[in-house]
Amino acid sequence: MRNILLLSAVSAALAASSGLAPRPATIEATVLDQRGSPVEGAVVFAISGAVESPPAKTVEMTMKGMEFDPAFSSVSVGDSVSFPNQDSTHHHVYSFSKTKKFDSRLYKDGAPKVVEFDKPGLVTVGCKIHDWMKGTILVTPSALRAVTGKDGKAELRMQAGPSVKLGVYHPRLRGKPEKHDQEITLKDGKGAAAWKLPLKKESSGGKRPHKVYY
Ligand SMILES: [Cu+2]
The missing domain is CATH 2.60.40.420 (Cupredoxins -  blue copper proteins)
Structure with a gap:
């Protein structure tokens, strides 16, 4: 009886916070452009459902x-x-x-x-x-972000609840970034997210390419 009471107290506390205790999770993200080609340099980031608060920099x-x-x-x-x-x-x-x-x-x-x-x-x-x-x-919203490589892929590792809301951005993204937010359900600590983003053409002409840092 005592154990049951204790358990229900713990689950009530968890339900009150995030629904389920955060646990290690990995999300594989893939970002393609409107033609289906991999997009390098897209930032994939957690909006909610994940935990991390490193010191400000x-x-x-x-x-x-x-x-x-x-x-x-x-x-x-x-x-x-x-x-x-x-x-x-x-x-x-x-x-x-x-x-x-x-x-x-x-x-x-x-x-x-x-x-x-x-x-x-x-x-x-x-x-x-x-x-x-x-x-x-x-x-x-947090430091939980990753940048896609040449293959358009990035991996996000975090402590997360049963689902995570993700956002994506690229310096050439056309339109409002919020339109591309996605809720990803995790299964056994794993999840996958994929985007096809409308990108503006790379600027050509005499201007040197801008450096980008993440
Ligand atoms: Cu100036």
């Missing part, structure tokens, strides 16, 4: 050669991005994005602008002086 998006370098970066909620200026001219970095609005002073040397991201979503950054400078920051 700061990454750099340098202004260099009159560009943001890298032009794309992914961070987690709680992380910060610093914008050092390595050019010999002044820059004025800003964002009008709903996820995070900010505005730096005009600066060249000295302490760079540092912005902490407190909400998940996409942030487009620009420079008020140089219109062509454009950067994108993907803020994911």
